[in-house]
Amino acid sequence: xxxxxxxxxxxxxxxxxxxxxxxxxxxxxxxxxxxxxxxxxxxxxxxxxxxxxxxxxxxxxxxxxxxxxxxxxxxxxxxxxxxxxxxxxxxxxxxxxxxxxxxxxxxxxxxxxx
Amino acid sequence: xxxxxxxxxxxxxxxxxxxxxxxxxxxxxxxxxxxxxxxxxxxxxxxxxxxxxxxxxxxxxxxxxxxxxxxxxxxxxxxxxxxxxxxxxxxxxxxxxxxxxxxxxxxxxxx
Numbered sequence: 001x002x003x004x005x006x007x008x009x010x011x012x013x014x015x016x017x018x019x020x021x022x023x024x025x026x027x028x029x030x031x032x033x034x035x036x037x038x039x040x041x042x043x044x045x046x047x048x049x050x051x052x053x054x055x056x057x058x059x060x061x062x063x064x065x066x067x068x069x070x071x072x073x074x075x076x077x078x079x080x081x082x083x084x085x086x087x088x089x090x091x092x093x094x095x096x097x098x099x100x101x102x103x104x105x106x107x108x109x110x111x112x113x114x
Numbered sequence: 115x116x117x118x119x120x121x122x123x124x125x126x127x128x129x130x131x132x133x134x135x136x137x138x139x140x141x142x143x144x145x146x147x148x149x150x151x152x153x154x155x156x157x158x159x160x161x162x163x164x165x166x167x168x169x170x171x172x173x174x175x176x177x178x179x180x181x182x183x184x185x186x187x188x189x190x191x192x193x194x195x196x197x198x199x200x201x202x203x204x205x206x207x208x209x210x211x212x213x214x215x216x217x218x219x220x221x222x223x224x225x
Contacts (some may be wrong), residue, residue, distance in 0.1 A: 105157030
């Protein structure tokens with residue numbers, strides 16, 4: 001089976017712009033979670049989707065949003081980018097999003113905000 | 115206070131050493147405890163998974179959970195240079211759809 005894929009792998013944007021990141025889960029996986037990873041804060045949970053519904057959300061401002069499509073692919077959007085949004089954005093897929101089932105991570109999208 | 119605390123290191127050890135990595139947590143509702151390994155420029159991958167308290171062994175790796183102290187550990191025996199990576203602890207509640215990660219400990223194993 002192909003692993004979790006994320007596009008693009010690298011992105012450079014300027015403050016105030018918006019960005020959309022994409023995640024394709026492992027075939028058959030219906031849950032997709034998004035995380036932000038920075039050296040100072042580590043891996044922080046953004047949100048989780050299952051069957052096109054957001055089931056859980058982390059403590060991020062409303063500028064961070066996401067969605068999931070009927071084929072389980074997911075997108076994450078950040079509007080009005082700030083310098084502090086520079087990070088590695090990781091998505092992870094699992095069969096149903098419960099802790100019993102393993103999360104498989106993609107390689108991440110490295111976002112740099114100038 | 116963060117729900118999960120983990121010393122970021124770095125931790126540098128000679129090849130063959132026993133490595134001890136630890137995390138503490140504050141939420142007693144956590145029941146699932148995981149250790150992930152992340153190599154440079156890659157996403158994390160699950161290494162060990164434990165439900166509730168106790169020990170679990172897998173080859174050179176041993177995971178321990180002490181719920182009374184809210185403390186979890188990962189031991190690596192006979193460490194190898196290929197073990198050099200960032201190790202992240204992670205926790206989740208029963209019935210939850212959210213995993214909370216520690217900051218990760220950077221480990222270097224010198225040949």
